[in-house]
Amino acid sequence: MNITLRQLTYFLALIETRNFGRAAARVNISQPALSVQIRELEITLGVRLFDRLPRDVAVTRAGRDLEARARRIMAEVAELQAAARLARLGGQLNLGMIPTVAPYLLPRVLPGLRARQTSIDLRLREAQTDALTEGLLRGQLDAIVIATPVAGDDTISAALFQDRFVLAGHADRLAAPMAARGALRPDAIDPDQLILLDEGHCLADQALEVCALDRSRRRFDLGAASLATLAGLVGQGAGLTLLPELALATETAANPGLRLMRFAAPEPERQIRLVRRAATDGAGWFDELAAVLSEAGQKLTAAARAQVPLPAP
Template identity: 60%
Template sequence: MALTLRQLGYFLALAEERHFSKAAERVHVTQPALSMQIREMEDALGTQLFERSPRDIRLTPAGREVETRARRILGQVSELEAVARQQGLVGRINLGVIPTVAPYLLPEVLPLLRASDITRDLRLREATTDLLLAGLDRGQLDAVVIAEPPSSAGLVLAPLFTDRFLLAGRRSVLEGLADGAEALRPVTLDPDQLLLLDEGHCLADQALEVCGMTRRQSRLDLGASSLTTLCGLVGQGLGMTFLPEIALRQEQAATPGMAVTRFAAPEPSRQIVLGRRATSSASDWFDELVSLFSQAGQGLTAQARLIA
């Protein structure tokens, strides 16, 4: 018969009270029930734990050894229960973020996380959507910040904010587009002028989709792996690119030669979401991350709408 935590609790009560009636009252059971549990515990361990006499109850040498271990075990259980009762993020949270979000959103979120006193337990990984979803599926990640993945019954997705796309280029190039008779829409762009991220980045796929293009139609020979690289090229007059609103403030400050303009309504956009496995525990840490990331993302997009 295996020992139970209840038996360990009864054992410690009797070891401290040294009286069956007082120990039973302390743990809110009858004296016969307590005596039976102690006897079953001794049978399971194959040794006598208490010396019983009409006037006193004392621990045997084996009982003293069990007492030491029982206190350690129940102490650890109490710590575990205390952690589970806490509100907010506890334990280690492994979070993945796509590269077209991480450099812009994390600097805004981290101060909010520090204010919530949870950054000590947060582990971050930056990778493309397919790698993040694979890590989430394998249990290597607890949650991911991504842009509109394919719907899956195995995922729980919480919307964070809408991130509209701007068109970035040299001012002279963008002014030339504005002189046209047609409203500025993605489908009217010249594929030869469009610079996109390398294959594997969801932002590139989304840009192609809203433009109604294929990869063969766009200039993908540069192999750019970051928006910062693309913005640098755009600032030198080598083409145009799609720029998410959350990246505008940072990239425009780093690239003086780059200007941006908005598309005609309805503006192309992406929905940034926080996802977790449907089988994982829906504890408060997920809701808290949703709140903090939403706050940061909505702040960045609001600033972008004032700038552009």
């Protein structure tokens, strides 16, 4: 009896859920059917992969050894599938974007793709950086657009554009920073005035870093689920926040009460990147996609710099 890819898929689902019922639900089969497939895999290999417990399963040493091999095999299968899809940006492209980029960049990207007469079938997943990185490394995504570096040699990235931060709030809230003498520095913002995104968003972490604030101090509010919510709150006078240039045109149009103020040079910023797996053949499609994303992003940030002029050098 041969080992099948289906058995390895079921095996990894059980590894990750540690429960036959949850694993069966994840792969859309019945629990008895999954149990049979796992048992047949154990018989084929001649080892016990799991210790069955009353409410759980424990992975054996043999199971741990198989897990590493199974993940390599499934990654190779994903590469084969990606290669078939991504012949010069044709077919289906599974692209991931972080939520602080997707709603602003994607509407500008689609016309650029159409103008290049590509036959791409774009499938977008919007999620936080950790989830996107995991999806990329598992072969569920072909490329991701993120604002933080990916460590290790498993990926290749292309820098797309620099996205600078501005201070945003209602005119009443910005009165004090504007009246203060000297150039505005991020670490001069009153933490009690600062509102940021939920924990887990890389933009929240970046804002805390540039403002030299410690998350554990908890003097600031972390709770908005999206930049749109955040801009709406501060536009109504709830506090101050840092907004990326990418979002300025959309959020100021939606929130007439929102006012913006530039930081002194060098301004805080984030680097937007397109990332793919190193093992994926990126010939043609990756560079072309990076060019479209970069062009769209640079147009948005250029418009933001015209809307809110840069500080004098």
